[in-house]
Amino acid sequence: MEILTAEGLSKTYAGSRGLVHALDHVDLDIPKGRLFGFLGRNGAGKTTFIKIASTLLLPTDGTISLFGEDVVRHPNRVRGRIAVVPQEGRPFYHLTPLEHVREYLIVRGASTETATSRAEEMVDAMGLRPYASEPSYRLSGGLQQRTLVAMILATQAEFLFLDEPTIGMDPFARRQVWEVIRQAVRAGSTVLLTTHYLDEAEQLTEELAVVEGGRILYRGTPDALKLRVGREVRLQFEGSVTREELEPFGEVYVDRERITVLTTRDRVPELTQLALGRRSPINVGPVTLEEAFLALVGRSIEEDSPIP
Amino acid sequence: MTYLGQARAALRICYFNGILPLWRQSTLMIAIFLTPVSFVFFLFVIAPRSVFAYGIVGGILFTALFTGNGMLNDCAYYRLERQLQQIFVASPVRSTTFVLGMALSELAFTIPAQALFLTLLWITRPFGWVALAGLLGVILLTWLMATTLGFMISTFYRQLREIWPVGTMVFSTLSVIPPVFYPIAAIPRSWQWAAFFAPSTFASQLAEHTVGLATASPTAAAALGDPTVQLLGLLGATALFGTAAAKLARWRER
Numbered sequence: 001m002e003i004l005t006a007e008g009l010s011k012t013y014a015g016s017r018g019l020v021h022a023l024d025h026v027d028l029d030i031p032k033g034r035l036f037g038f039l040g041r042n043g044a045g046k047t048t049f050i051k052i053a054s055t056l057l058l059p060t061d062g063t064i065s066l067f068g069e070d071v072v073r074h075p076n077r078v079r080g081r082i083a084v085v086p087q088e089g090r091p092f093y094h095l096t097p098l099e100h101v102r103e104y105l106i107v108r109g110a111s112t113e114t115a116t117s118r119a120e121e122m123v124d125a126m127g128l129r130p131y132a133s134e135p136s137y138r139l140s141g142g143l144q145q146r147t148l149v150a151m152i153l154a155t156q157a158e159f160l161f162l163d164e165p166t167i168g169m170d171p172f173a174r175r176q177v178w179e180v181i182r183q184a185v186r187a188g189s190t191v192l193l194t195t196h197y198l199d200e201a202e203q204l205t206e207e208l209a210v211v212e213g214g215r216i217l218y219r220g221t222p223d224a225l226k227l228r229v230g231r232e233v234r235l236q237f238e239g240s241v242t243r244e245e246l247e248p249f250g251e252v253y254v255d256r257e258r259i260t261v262l263t264t265r266d267r268v269p270e271l272t273q274l275a276l277g278r279r280s281p282i283n284v285g286p287v288t289l290e291e292a293f294l295a296l297v298g299r300s301i302e303e304d305s306p307i308p
Numbered sequence: 309m310t311y312l313g314q315a316r317a318a319l320r321i322c323y324f325n326g327i328l329p330l331w332r333q334s335t336l337m338i339a340i341f342l343t344p345v346s347f348v349f350f351l352f353v354i355a356p357r358s359v360f361a362y363g364i365v366g367g368i369l370f371t372a373l374f375t376g377n378g379m380l381n382d383c384a385y386y387r388l389e390r391q392l393q394q395i396f397v398a399s400p401v402r403s404t405t406f407v408l409g410m411a412l413s414e415l416a417f418t419i420p421a422q423a424l425f426l427t428l429l430w431i432t433r434p435f436g437w438v439a440l441a442g443l444l445g446v447i448l449l450t451w452l453m454a455t456t457l458g459f460m461i462s463t464f465y466r467q468l469r470e471i472w473p474v475g476t477m478v479f480s481t482l483s484v485i486p487p488v489f490y491p492i493a494a495i496p497r498s499w500q501w502a503a504f505f506a507p508s509t510f511a512s513q514l515a516e517h518t519v520g521l522a523t524a525s526p527t528a529a530a531a532l533g534d535p536t537v538q539l540l541g542l543l544g545a546t547a548l549f550g551t552a553a554a555k556l557a558r559w560r561e562r
Contacts, residue, residue, distance in 0.1 A: 054398040057561045075560065080309065080400035086391035094329040103324045107317045107409075108399050109309045135332065152395065161398065 002029040003159065003190050004053060008062035011048050011214075022048040024214035025062065030192060035185045037205030037222075038194040039293060041301055045214040046194040047087050047163055053192070054084045054161045066159060080109075083157035085165045087194075089148050091136045097147040098123050098132040104151045122154040125183070127176045142169040146177065153180050160184060162193045166200060178204050196301060198289040212297050225292045231262035233284065234291050235271050240280035246271075253291075255300045262291055309400040317401050321409025325382075326416030341421045344370040347489055348428075359491060364429040365515045366489030371421045372447045373483045373508060375414035376454025377475040383410060383462040384471045403559040411455035422447060435519045442518035446542070450511045453546040454479065460553040482508045491516075492524045500526035507545030514538045 011023040023045045030036045038046045051057035053064055055075035063070065069077040091100050101122050105115035123132045126146050136144055149165045162181070166174040174197070181204060185191055195201050201208055202222045210218040210225070218225055231250055237259045246252045249271060250263035263271065268284065275282035293301050309317070330336055344367035351363035387393035396406045426443065429435070435443075461478065465471045482488075486506035487495060492513065495503055503509045503524070513523045517535045524533045531537045 051394075051561065054394075055560065056394055056397050076402070079398060082398050084394055084398040086394040089391035089394070090389070092324065092390075092392065094332050095324055099324065099328075103320060104395070107320050107396075107401055109313050109317070148395075155399075 001032050003032040004028070004030040004064070004066050004192070006049075006053070006062065006064040009049070009052065009059055009064055010061040011045075011052065011057070012060045021214045023052070023059070023062075026211075026214070026216055028209060028216060028219070030190060032190055033185065033188060035181070035191045035193065035204060035206050037201045037208030038192060038211060039198070039201055039208055039301065040194075040211035041297070041299065041303055042196075044211045046211055048214075049211070050084065050087075050161045050163050050192065050194060054082055055079055056084070078159075081158045082161065083152045083155040083159075084161040085149050085152045085163055087163040088167075089145075091144050091147045091151070093137050094135050096131075096133050096135055097126075097128045097139075097143075097150060100136070100147050100151050101154045105154055108155060118154050118156075122150045122180075125176070125180050126150045126153075127173060142173055145169055146173060149177055149180075153184055156184070156187065156189065158189060160189050160191045162191060164194055164196060166195070166197065174200065198293060198301060202289045210293065210296055218296055222289055222292075225296070226287050226289060229262055229287050229292050229295045231287055232265055233263055233268055234260060234287050235263065235268070235275075236260045236283040237275060238281045238283075240278040241274065245274070251295055253294045253298075253300075255294070255302075260291065260294070262287055262295065309402075313400075314402055314405040318405045318409040318412060321406065322412035322416055325410065326413025330417055336417060337420045340371065340374075340417050341424070343374070344421065344425070348425075351489065361429065361433045361519070361521055362491045362516065363489055364425055364432060365512060365519070365521065366483075367425045368422060368429070368443070368447060369450055369488050369508060369511050369515060370483045371418045371425065372450035372511075373454045373479050373488075375411070375418055375451050376458035376482075377479040378414045378417065379411060379455040379458030380462045380471065380475040380478075382414070383459050384465060384468055387462070388466070388468050397559060403557070404554075407456070407459050407553070407557075410459070411451070414455055415451050418451075429519065433519055433521070439518050439520075443515055446511050446515045446518065449542050449546050450508070453507060453542070453549050454482075456546075456549045456553040460549070460557040463556075463558040482506055486512070488512045491522060493522060497525060497527045500524050501529040501532055504529075504532050504541065507542065507549075510538045510541035510545065514542060 006026055006028045009023055009026040013020045013022055026049065040046045052059050053066065053071060055071055055078060058072060065071060066078045067081060071078055095103065098119050101119035102115045105118060106112060123129055128146055128150060131139055131143055136147060145168050152160065166177050169177065181191060193205065205222060207221055209216045238257060241259055243252050243254060243259060246259060246261040249267050250261050253260045272282060348363045348367045352360055461474060462471065486503050486509045488508050492500055492503060514535060517523045526532050
């Protein structure tokens with residue numbers, strides 16, 4: 001059963017170089033209980049979609065419904081059932097992580113007892129116990145982000161919008177957060193997650209959409225996206241080799257200092273010989289979501305969209 | 309969420325955004341005191357003693373009016389810099405609840421300053437419980453008017469740097485130019501009516517009337533000298549800014 005349905009959803013802004021289509025007739029539906037990923041470069045339209053779906057922003061055109069309710073016309077009917085981790089959010093200055101979670105739950109209507117016990121559990125689950133009584137201004141950026149995510153996940157809302165929830169966290173903390181997100185889904189929440197970390201999308205999401213220029217280019221599982229590339233192996237060269245030399249072997253992508261070629265297993269010996277001959281460091285591995293993204297969009301996810 | 313739940317949410321926002329920070333960083337209190345106390349001190353040094361009480365009333369109203377500036381800056385900071393307004397929009401908390409909670413926290417910040425000014429005023433010009441209730445009423449109406457105005461203005465901007473001068477401009481204009489710190493008698497009677505274009509004049513005249521200080525006696529629009537009209541004026545301005553905030557403030561982005 002679909003819990004979120006968007007049809008022809010568009011958002012147009014007036015940019016310095018004319019109209020900017022942040023979202024361009026996006027159709028999307030997300031079933032209940034799904035951990036759905038939204039992948040795209042900065043400025044691709046992910047945050048705009050999340051802002052509209054979570055009642056923060058009005059679309060220019062199209063419809064969007066959550067729990068069968070029109071988000072644009074009846075935002076108050078859905079607001080009690082959702083929670084959002086905003087992109088680049090920061091917690092309150094003076095509150096400790098424990099207070100953040102407890103106070104936000106109380107403000108949302110939880111009893112003091114429920115809020116307190118859930119805050120204690122969440123602080124433990126997110127690895128915030130050693131910092132539970134430190135005011136947030138004393139915490140690192142990663143810990144502040146964890147605090148914000150803890151506040152939102154503790155709501156146990158039916159639909160959770162997580163806009164780059166693990167940004168600025170160390171790999172260990174990211175894994176802790178992933179586990180709490182998985183628990184939320186097991187407990188019945190539906191999650192829409194945007195991320196820049198392709199390993200996060202690969203590890204966490206059951207299904208994803210790739211967004212570019214305000215449009216959805218792909219929707220499916222991460223594995224199916226990798227299969228679309230049609231190649232099995234990725235070789236990354238760090239300079240010394242030109243695009244022209246690699247093109248006969250498969251698809252070639254140039255990303256800053258690195259040149260990546262996606263190819264088949266039987267071509268690997270020739271390419272390693274080439275790298276050895278040029279004394280070029282080489283990195284060989286199976287095709288990852290990063291290459292799949294690169295192949296689909298034609299650019300790295302790290303590369304920002306042009307400024308409108 | 310029920311109305312009771314919304315009221316509880318507003319009080320809770322006041323608790324964690326106003327009372328806790330004040331408790332943990334008491335220097336915030338000094339920041340609130342500093343400007344009005346400087347004005348009052350200045351008046352104490354240079355002006356005749358008869359004007360000092362007006363200066364203290366001015367300090368009370370300046371502090372109440374500047375809750376609007378605090379509201380403007382805090383709401384803008386939370387929305388633009390910390391993205392915290394988003395987590396309240398996407399929640400059962402209504403915009404009025406958030407605004408009330410934020411406004412109450414601004415009020416909490418000013419309680420120590422107001423207690424100081426009220427004590428000073430009582431020492432300078434002793435007043436009874438009824439006058440105290442009247443003064444508190446004026447403070448609350450002024451606070452309500454200023455904070456709704458502050459919130460509304462905060463929602464119009466997309467850059468924090470654009471907002472900083474706006475608040476100082478608006479709230480200084482409301483509290484320094486009109487007869488808030490000085491007696492309205494300093495303005496010729498034939499021009500006193502013009503001072504009532506600033507809603508803060510209604511508040512200052514009411515407060516001064518409450519403690520028995522000489523108030524406006526304009527030759528034109530003489531009704532403006534009547535405390536009932538002044539109360540209606542203050543209520544009207546508060547209702548006007550409240551309605552404007554409800555209609556124009558952007559809780560949801562466009």
